[in-house]
Amino acid sequence: MQSWLREGTGITRYDGHNDGLVLSQAMAEGEVDFENAWQLQATVYYYHDGDTRLGLTEAALTYQPLTAGWKHRVRVGAFYPNFSFENPKAGWQSPYTYSFSAINSWVAEELRTIGTEWQITRPGRQYNSNHTFSLVSSVFVANDGAGTLLAWRGWALHNRQTLLGERVAFADYPSISGPLELQPNWVKPFLETDDRIGYYIGGHWRHRRNTELRLYRYDNRGDPLQVDSQGQYAWDTKFWSLSLKHLFTREWRVLAQWMDGSTAMGDSAAVAVDFNAWYLLTSYKYHKHRFSLRYDNFETVDTDNNRYDVNDSHGHAWTLAWRYQPHKYIEMGIEYLYATSWNANRTTPDQPGADAGFDWPQRGSREQWQLVISGVY
DSSP, X not given: OOBGGGTSOBSBSOOGGGOSOOOOOEEEEEEEEOTTSEEEEEEEEEOSSSSOSEEEEEEEEEEOXXXXXXXXXXXXEEEOOOOOSSOOBGGGBOSSOSSOOHHHHHHHHHXXXXXXXXXXXXXXXXXXXXXXXXXXXXXXXXXXXXXXXXXXTOOOBOOOOOOTTOOEEOOOOGGGGTTTTTSOSEEOSSOOXXXXXXXXXXXXXXXXXXXXXXXXXXXXXXXXXXBOTXXXXXXXXXXXXXXXEXXXXXXXXXXXXXXXXXXXXSTXXXXXXXXXXXXXXXXXXXXXXXEEEEEEEEEEEEOSSOTXXXXXXXXXXXXXXXXXXXXXXXXXXXXXXXXXXXXXXGBOOXXXXXXXXXXXXXXEEEEEEEEEEEEOO
């Protein structure tokens, strides 16, 4: 099926249109360290696809003073929240697979903290304890579009990070040309629509250097009745996220994450969807080689009474990757991704005025191979 980036209903970034040699991405990250515990960091990406090709994904100022006891860190700007363990590399990249999990593909698409975050940490080593605890709190604006892609397209798997100010396309579903005709078939995720402040709060726990847990509650406090002049609604999106990382040995580790939440927009919840997803990833590192295997399971459940806009979907995916770094400036790897999904809205509903030609198969699958060569400078 055609990728949603080209207004199709597929759940991978690439489709048959992309077979061959592709410049997947180019990234530059810059940091400026000041002498007074402040640091400025910004990340720029270039992509060959999407609405915008070049732009920022993050730009933030961090304050992290050196203290003898409790540690404090404050971030101000636009940045990713630390929900997961999957993307610790520069530019919010993953060292495990080239395609992110369904959860973090959605985070890359529709979530960014544009505001401030405060993290306070009680380091175990300084208190003769094996346990380290952190409390994280944030207030933010301009994330009112979060939930749009999940509601209509459902979950996806890819490595495309939405640039700040960019709009993301999806299929022109019949329901948004009928009762929801104000809504275009695209979303600007990082837009302030309702003048409300959102928040998230989280807790981190680490046992020695082997086991870590992160639990977060996110709520953008969107007003689903607010719509801007271009037809984009504010979405009331909230969820729980729980992440785990455990190191069995220096070579073997396992990562897992679970997310469960809901999103809604419009009068009397014209569109209301519950969503949940989880993944389990195991990874083995042998000298300069890393082998990773991940299983994803994902679902959206339509909870509104709008029979012309049915947004139930579910699916799963397997991702297997080998990455090899023969030189500090060069990496190569191979990734195999198999994803299958069922989406109710791929077939035209019984709706007056709907396009009768909209008749895509509800169930689809994708096998995707990538041979990747990357350089780091």
